[in-house]
Amino acid sequence: MIFLIQLLNGLQLAALLFLLSVGLSVVFGLMRFINLAHGTLFMFGAYLGVTCAAAFDSFWAAFFLAPLLVAAGGAALYGILLRHIRRKSPMQQVLVTFGLIFIGFDVVRMVWGRFPYSIAEPAVFAGSVQIFGQVYPAYRLFLIALGIAVMAALYFGLEKTRVGAMVRAGVDNRRMAAALGINVERVFFFVFCLGCGLAGLAGVAAAPVFPVFPGMDMSILILALIVVVVGGPGSLKGAVFGSLLVGVADTFGQVVFPEFAAATIYALMAAVLMVRPAGLFPAATVH
Amino acid sequence: MTRAPEARDPLAMVLAAAAAIAWLFTGDFGKEVLSEVAVFAIFAMSLNLLVGCAGLVSLGHAAFFAIGAYAAAAFGVFVNLPLWTAMPLAVAVTAVAAAVAGFFAVRLSGVFFIMMTLAIGQMVYAFFLNSRAFNADDGMAGIGRVDFSFLGLDSGEPAVFCAFAVVAAVAVFFLLRMVARSPFGHTLAALRQNEPRLRSLGCPVLRCKLAAFTLAGALAGFAGALAAQHSGFISPDLAFWTVSGEVLVMVIIGGMGSLSGAALGAALVILLRHHLAGLTEYWVFYMGVLFVLMVLFAEDGVAGRFSWLLRKLHRRGKNV
Numbered sequence: 001m002i003f004l005i006q007l008l009n010g011l012q013l014a015a016l017l018f019l020l021s022v023g024l025s026v027v028f029g030l031m032r033f034i035n036l037a038h039g040t041l042f043m044f045g046a047y048l049g050v051t052c053a054a055a056f057d058s059f060w061a062a063f064f065l066a067p068l069l070v071a072a073g074g075a076a077l078y079g080i081l082l083r084h085i086r087r088k089s090p091m092q093q094v095l096v097t098f099g100l101i102f103i104g105f106d107v108v109r110m111v112w113g114r115f116p117y118s119i120a121e122p123a124v125f126a127g128s129v130q131i132f133g134q135v136y137p138a139y140r141l142f143l144i145a146l147g148i149a150v151m152a153a154l155y156f157g158l159e160k161t162r163v164g165a166m167v168r169a170g171v172d173n174r175r176m177a178a179a180l181g182i183n184v185e186r187v188f189f190f191v192f193c194l195g196c197g198l199a200g201l202a203g204v205a206a207a208p209v210f211p212v213f214p215g216m217d218m219s220i221l222i223l224a225l226i227v228v229v230v231g232g233p234g235s236l237k238g239a240v241f242g243s244l245l246v247g248v249a250d251t252f253g254q255v256v257f258p259e260f261a262a263a264t265i266y267a268l269m270a271a272v273l274m275v276r277p278a279g280l281f282p283a284a285t286v287h
Numbered sequence: 288m289t290r291a292p293e294a295r296d297p298l299a300m301v302l303a304a305a306a307a308i309a310w311l312f313t314g315d316f317g318k319e320v321l322s323e324v325a326v327f328a329i330f331a332m333s334l335n336l337l338v339g340c341a342g343l344v345s346l347g348h349a350a351f352f353a354i355g356a357y358a359a360a361a362f363g364v365f366v367n368l369p370l371w372t373a374m375p376l377a378v379a380v381t382a383v384a385a386a387v388a389g390f391f392a393v394r395l396s397g398v399f400f401i402m403m404t405l406a407i408g409q410m411v412y413a414f415f416l417n418s419r420a421f422n423a424d425d426g427m428a429g430i431g432r433v434d435f436s437f438l439g440l441d442s443g444e445p446a447v448f449c450a451f452a453v454v455a456a457v458a459v460f461f462l463l464r465m466v467a468r469s470p471f472g473h474t475l476a477a478l479r480q481n482e483p484r485l486r487s488l489g490c491p492v493l494r495c496k497l498a499a500f501t502l503a504g505a506l507a508g509f510a511g512a513l514a515a516q517h518s519g520f521i522s523p524d525l526a527f528w529t530v531s532g533e534v535l536v537m538v539i540i541g542g543m544g545s546l547s548g549a550a551l552g553a554a555l556v557i558l559l560r561h562h563l564a565g566l567t568e569y570w571v572f573y574m575g576v577l578f579v580l581m582v583l584f585a586e587d588g589v590a591g592r593f594s595w596l597l598r599k600l601h602r603r604g605k606n607v
Contacts, residue, residue, distance in 0.1 A: 034398055085583065091344060094401070095539060095582045098532065102575025110569055218528065222409065229402045263413040266406040270391055273403060277395055 005134055006251055012140045012209075014247025015147025019202035020220060021227040022154060022239040023195020029171040029234020030188050031086075036097040037077075039221025040104035041196050045070045045203025046212045047108055050117045053207075059122040062204055070200025071193045078192055101217065108214045116213040119204070139208055146205060150198065151240060158236055167191060171234045223250065226265055230272045232279025241280055298593050299460065299547035302554070306453050310446070318445035319517075324557050325452035326513045328550035329459045331537040333506035336463060338535070339544035340472060341499045342479030343393075346401050346531050347408025348507055350388070353526035354411065355381045355508025356515035357421055360430045370433040370516065377512040378505050385504020386497065393496035396482075408531050415523035426522030430515050452513055456550065459506060463546055466502070475499055536574070540581050542588025551589055 024038050048069050052062035077100075085093050120126075125139040158164035169177040170184045178184045202220075210216065223246060231242025246265055253264025272280065309321050330352055337343045358380040362373035392403045416424050432442040433451065440447045466472050474495050477485050486492050515521045524530070533556065541552025556574070563570030585592055 028398070081579075092582055092586070094344075094398075096579055098535075099575045099579035099582060101532075102571050102578065104575075106569045106572030106575070110572070222405065222528070225402055226406065229399060233398075263410045263417075266410040266413070269406050270403065270410075273395060273399060274391065277399065 002255075004132060005136065006255055007248070008131075008136055008140065008144070010248035010251035011147075011244075012143045012247075013251055014243040015144050016202050016206055016220075017223055017227050017247050018147050018239055018243035019150060019198045019205070020224040021231070021243060022150075022236065023191075023198045024224055025228045025231065025233050025235070025239045025242075026167065026171070026191050027188070027195050028228065030167065030174065030184070030191060033093050034097070034225075034228075035082075035192075035195075036094060036221065037100035037104060038195070038199055038224060039217035040101055041070050041074060041199040042203040042206075042220055043104065043108060043212075043214070043217035044073065045200030046207045046216065047112050047117070047203075048200070049204030049207050050112070050119055050212055053119045059119060059208075062119060062207075063122075063201075066204040067197045067200040070203070071197030074196025075189075075193050077196075078189060082192075101221075104217065105214055112214075114214060116211040117207075118212060119207040121208040143205055143209070147243075150201075151236075154236055163187070163190070223265070226269045229279055230269050232276075232282035235281050238279055238281040245280075296464075296547050297597060298545075298551060298590055302547055302550055303457065305554075310449060310453065315445045318449040320557065320561060322445070322449040322452045322517050324554045325449070325456040326510050326517055327534070327537065327553040327557055328456045329513065330507055330510035330534050331541065331549040331553040332456075332459055332463055332546055333503045333510065334534050335538050335541075335544070335546060335549040336466065336475075336499055336503045336506070338538050339546075339549070340467060340479065341475040341496065343496065343499070344401050344535070345392075345404040345503075346528065346535065347404035347406070347411075348503070348534055349526050349528070349530035350408040350411035351381050351385050351504035351507035352511040352514070352530065352534075353415060353521075353523070354384050355511030356521045356525055357415060357427075357511075358508070359512035359515050360427045360521050361421070363430055364427060370431060374433070374509070374512045378509050381508025381511070382501055382505035385508070386501045389497045389500030389504070393493055393500055405528065405531075408526060408528055412523055412526040412528075415526060424523055426520060426524075428520045430519050430521065432516045432519075448517065452517070455509075455513060459509070460546055460550065463506075467546065471495070471498070536578050540578065540588055542590030542592075543586075545588065545590035548588050548590025551593075555589065 020038065020042055024035060028034050045066050049062040049066040052065045052069075053059055056062070056065075081096065081100075082093070085096055121139040125137075125142045128135045128137045129141065130136075158167060166177070166182050166187050169180070169182060170187050174184055206220075227239065227242035227246050229242075230245060231238030231240070245268065249268050250265050257264060306321060306325070309317060313321070330348075334345065334348045337345050337348070355377050358377035359370065359373050362368045362376050363370055366373075368376070388407045392400060392407065395403050415421055421427060432448055435442045435447055435451070442448050442451065467475075474485070474490060477490075478492060478495060482492060511525065514525070534553075537552035537556050538549050539552070540555055541550070542548030559574065559577075560570060563573055567573070581588060587595075
């Protein structure tokens with residue numbers, strides 16, 4: 001039954017990757033803009049969660065406050081910096097956010113120091129549960145449930161609401177959407193802040209399971225980027241299937257081919273891109 | 288954006304003069320730093336061929352740097368070949384590796400190309416990290432240096448190895464300048480400016496990209512082979528994404544598309560790192576700020592600002 005445990009571990013990683021990659025993916029679909037500092041926001045979510053959890057002595061305070069703080073930070077980042085580089089070439093936008101990774105890495109070291117932190121899991125999910133005779137930590141099941149809940153909420157938001165229709169229209173054809181009177185800029189700002197908030201949520205949710213340390217941003221960012229590329233940018237479906245594929249492949253890769261553990265997902269990505277150069281479920285034609 | 292190749296490159300001459308002065312007047316530590324600058328200048332210039340000329344942004348260029356370093360070390364340590372033979376072999380191995388990787392990468396464009404190169408870099412990193420043959424994460428030590436005893440010189444001396452590295456960097460500079468001015472170089476520039484048009488003109492776009500990727504990879508391998516000799520030690524960290532990021536920072540700070548700019552960027556980043564690391568623990572922060580400011584306000588990098596300054600001085604000289 002080791003298989004079941006590994007599958008659950010894979011699903012748990014997939015849930016985190018989904019929270020991270022959906023923001024990246026939809027923002028890319030809307031604006032052809034890849035925010036490489038997305039992993040940094042994830043790291044800030046985790047660190048702010050550590051601080052909030054210590055200040056209020058409660059996991060749930062951190063769980064709700066940290067994503068809001070990260071979303072506010074994302075809004076500020078957008079207002080101060082990103083809004084002004086919108087006219088520049090996509091490459092320059094990518095490079096500016098690449099520079100932000102360097103800055104974020106050291107800001108974290110300045111404020112929180114270089115030693116790893118962790119948040120205690122909430123009392124409700126502190127124990128473990130029995131699944132088919134196997135013991136599994138309850139908090140990890142909560143992570144999987146969180147991923148499913150966010151996916152359902154986003155699906156409803158994107159498919160059934162007016163704002164969601166605007167987002168989909170913007171991804172499909174930005175100029176046409178703008179010509180029809182949709183303020184694509186505002187939709188973009190909204191999606192960007194939501195994506196930042198979800199990255200923060202992923203960070204604080206990951207903090208009880210993964211160590212919180214400077215540099216945690218890059219390992220997860222690369223996985224999230226692979227999810228976006230494998231799934232196909234711009235679509236919810238792509239983010240869902242990409243996360244599942246990468247999360248499960250990475251987890252099983254470490255068990256089955258420990259020698260090539262780190263290479264499994266890259267090989268997966270190379271294979272997918274060879275067959276489908278625009279990812280599995282691309283939302284918009286990418287030039 | 289087109290930068291017509293100038294007949295003379297004042298920046299390159301300033302750099303060469305600065306290198307000569309540094310070689311003459313600094314102590315052993317200064318010469319070690321200068322060797323490092325020369326090695327990274329070769330590395331940055333090779334990436335400039337991809338980023339600056341062909342417009343292909345690679346986030347995995349360190350893969351070939353590491354392959355070159357490991358190949359040189361392996362031929363030297365395992366097969367016991369002299370480095371004069373091991374180095375060309377290492378460059379050849381890297382060229383083959385770059386051609387294989389490029390075969391997959393150049394089919395993709397834009398952000399997908401960037402992601403593929405990132406993946407290639409991390410795959411190579413993972414390979415060296417896990418391969419027992421290359422001592423996994425312990426790396427390899429005891430790599431010698433090229434033998435200059437036929438000239439009566441000892442390459443263990445910082446001055447000798449430093450001079451060798453600088454001469455190598457100058458040679459690579461001329462080689463890449465020749466490439467940039469050749470019809471092939473002009474094709475790459477056209478590729479950067481308007482790929483669909485070039486394709487419709489009947490240019491074998493993929494083959495050109497692959498050739499550029501292979502050449503850039505081979506030169507990065509040469510830089511890696513030099514780096515292995517310079518430090519005498521190699522580890523999988525050479526292939527890590529931060530190395531690819533750092534060399535990209537060098538190209539951007541120097542000024543994309545300018546060869547001497549890439550060399551200048553390498554010098555600036557390495558000197559900054561040595562100085563800031565002594566002044567503050569948080570030098571990465573300052574480098575990040577500098578990088579963002581350069582991208583925002585000086586798209587053409589330090590090299591672009593330098594030629595702007597020269598033009599301005601020239602004009603003022605005329606008016607007086």
